[in-house]
Amino acid sequence: MTPLDAIATRPVPQLLEEGGAGDQPPKPSTRGGGPLASAAKYARIFRIALIERMTYRGDFLFGTVLRFLPIVTTILLWRAIYEGSGQSELGGFQYREMVAYLLLTNISRMFSSMPGLAAGIAREVREGTLKRYLVQPLDLVGYLLASRIAHKVAYISMAFLPYAGLFYICRGYFDGFPDAPTLAAYALSLVLAFLVGFFFEATVGMVGFWFLEVTSILYIVMTLNYFISGHMLPIDLLPQPWAGILKVLPFQYMAYFPAVVFLGKVRGWDLVLHLALELFWVIAFMVLARTLYRTGLKRYSAFGG
């Protein structure tokens, strides 16, 4: 079950050699009749994943509603913190802004969290089921991305009403909607947050080619990520040099950055620069995930296949 207790790897099996590349694993293929056919294929994957996700909508909606209750305790905790401090502002955040920030990080995490993605990739490697992506004109990363978009669409559609209700109740913590350019930047930061989260976790999952079981690594990474992404509190509250270090790392884009964009705390060229940096991290993790995938396939043994 664990990386340290991993099963020894075997040479590349017959299955991979049948690809005609000798000791080279077959390249993950996206072919299937041109870009239009390829788009139709991934649209179909999206549709199937969406239907699957909506099957348990009652259970899903119930779970979403329940998630709001810890938000109540968080609001109460921060109220007690501000009252105890006797200050109106902590780390550049007034109490209202702090609550708004913590509410907005829930939206950020709604986009950037990828439950089960890395563990799923590692399971495909460990159980040998990864071969289905090698023998079909289907790219693993493309397939997972289409499925994940479907899951997010389903989740966001179902969570929209409860979240709209929550934000309506908590409207007193916000200064209304930001202007159109800020809203556009916020929407872009959320889309990029989704992509950073996806490719980051896919990268962790690809480590499964070497360790087979990544759950343990994942627990550590995700536990740490919960704090350093700014989900628990704004990074600005941390002392230097920690705040400075965390603002250079990509994790802030998964919770902190979209929230401060909405609150108008990052503006002008600073905003453009950070959006460019967020895009840079998307590309960096995408390249890393693909590189690890290609390298990993060279040592893949198709256990259980």
Next chain:
Amino acid sequence: MFAALGRYTLAREMAFRGNFLVKVSVELLWLGILVAFYRTVFASTSNIANWSEPEYFFFVGCYFALNGLIEMLFLDNCNEFAELVRTGDLDFLLLKPIDEQFLVSCRRIDWGTAPNLAMGAIVMVLALVQSEWVFDPLRVAAFFITFGCGVSIAYSCMFLLTSISIWMVRNQSLMEMWWLFTSLARYPREIFSGRWAEPIGGFFTYCIPILLVSNVPANVMVRVLDPWMIAWTVVASASLLWISRRFFHFALKSYRSASS
């Protein structure tokens, strides 16, 4: 029987020592994050809801130890219950000449969370030293009694939720309800002040007394030794234990042994 099950699960856990060490590391990391979070907060304030920094850290340590004990003894078992119902494997537990509740909720011990008890205890001791706490046997006795009651209340709430799986089968949201409960127990009861928060605090103190779980033991040790609250905690824990047992047996009447 419990000792034998404990030895068996320990042997299983030690077969994957690497996994055990990683689990402990994750718990240690989480405690470190909690400490970092509250240290950051206390850099800006002298108290939270009238809990000073050492008092609050005692509370954090108490919650961490108590939650660790619950996870170690019951969480994995209760999590698996819905699957036992769905597959019909619950039959095998019901047929054994052993109490069903014991088998359902205590058959496995998650040794990976056992060090949480020690970690929580270390935080509590450090907090006591920091607050220059004077030893008081009455407070210590009250702490152990209410700590036990806190475990009992948390277990009863979890077991009530678990029992609902007999009807629901898929209990993903019910387990989320459990995490909701732990999030309520994670903060001092005093934060529930004000027009809309006070009724919520009252509800979770007197109707579903989850707020008593870590609040009362921490309070009796480092703040107020309130005999009425201690008495209420004892009564609430005994009542909830009885209610959860009755509810489980009531739920079992609806078990249809599907798929077996």
